[in-house]
Amino acid sequence: MPPHDHHNQQIRERKLSPAFKIAIVFSLVAMICIVISFASPNWLQHDSRFSQYQMKNLGLWEVCFKGFRHPHQTFDKVYNGCWWVFSRYYDELLDYIEKGFFIAVQVFMSLGFLLFFISMAMLIPVFLRLFDIDTEISVTLVMSGIMLISFFCHFMGLVIFGFRGKDSDWMPHWKWNYYSWSFGFGVVGALLQLTSAILFLVDCTGRKKFIFERKKEDIQFDLARKIQGSGV
Structure with a gap:
C-alpha cells in the first residue's frame, strides 16, 4: 500500500477520542435536561407553608393559579387551575403574565432550544463517521459554534429569569416564591x-x-525516497 493511502487509512480508522466520547454523553444528558426544563411547569413555585398561595407554579408555557385575581383590573374574575400561557382563559391576564423580561426569557430559551437540536442533528453523521476527516473537523467546528451560541441563549434566559423571576410586581406573594426544579434542570443542561x-x-x-503529524511523515518519507532514488 502506498504511504499516502496507508496514512489516509490510519487517519480514517482513528478511534474516537475520549474527549469526543465524553462530549457525546454530556450532550445527550444536556439535551434531556433542557427538554425537561423547556416543557415542565416548575420554574417558579410558591411555598404554601408561609402564605396561602394564589400562584401555585409557573413554567415557560404554563401557569397554575388558585383563587387569583388580576391586581390591576376591577372585574372580579378568579383564576384557578393550570393553563397554557396563551390560552383564551388567560386573555385578560396575558399582559400581567407576559412581562417584557418573561418574553425575553421565552425567546432566548426557545432560540437556544432550536439551535441545540440543530447541533445535535449535525453530531449524528460525525459520530457515524459518514464524512472524510477534513469534513468531520469542519462539521464538528460548526456544530461546536452553534452549540456555544445555543448556550449563550440559554444562559441569557436563565440569568434574566434568575434576576427577575421574583420581582415584587410580578407573581403574588413573591417573598415566598422560589426557583424550582425545572429552572435547575435548565441550569444543569446549559452547563x-x-x-x-x-x-x-x-x-x-x-x-x-494528528493529521498534521501524518502529513509531516508523508513529506519526510517522500523526501527520503527522492534522495534515495537520486543516489545522493
Missing part, C-alpha cells in the same frame, strides 16, 4: 452544553494535530 462544546473543540484540535 453540560458548554462543557460539551469545549470538549468537541478539544477533540478538533487533537484531530488537526
Whole structure:
C-alpha cells in the first residue's frame, strides 16, 4: 500500500477520542435536561407553608393559579387551575403574565432550544463517521459554534429569569416564591452544553494535530525516497 493511502487509512480508522466520547454523553444528558426544563411547569413555585398561595407554579408555557385575581383590573374574575400561557382563559391576564423580561426569557430559551437540536442533528453523521476527516473537523467546528451560541441563549434566559423571576410586581406573594426544579434542570443542561462544546473543540484540535503529524511523515518519507532514488 502506498504511504499516502496507508496514512489516509490510519487517519480514517482513528478511534474516537475520549474527549469526543465524553462530549457525546454530556450532550445527550444536556439535551434531556433542557427538554425537561423547556416543557415542565416548575420554574417558579410558591411555598404554601408561609402564605396561602394564589400562584401555585409557573413554567415557560404554563401557569397554575388558585383563587387569583388580576391586581390591576376591577372585574372580579378568579383564576384557578393550570393553563397554557396563551390560552383564551388567560386573555385578560396575558399582559400581567407576559412581562417584557418573561418574553425575553421565552425567546432566548426557545432560540437556544432550536439551535441545540440543530447541533445535535449535525453530531449524528460525525459520530457515524459518514464524512472524510477534513469534513468531520469542519462539521464538528460548526456544530461546536452553534452549540456555544445555543448556550449563550440559554444562559441569557436563565440569568434574566434568575434576576427577575421574583420581582415584587410580578407573581403574588413573591417573598415566598422560589426557583424550582425545572429552572435547575435548565441550569444543569446549559452547563453540560458548554462543557460539551469545549470538549468537541478539544477533540478538533487533537484531530488537526494528528493529521498534521501524518502529513509531516508523508513529506519526510517522500523526501527520503527522492534522495534515495537520486543516489545522493
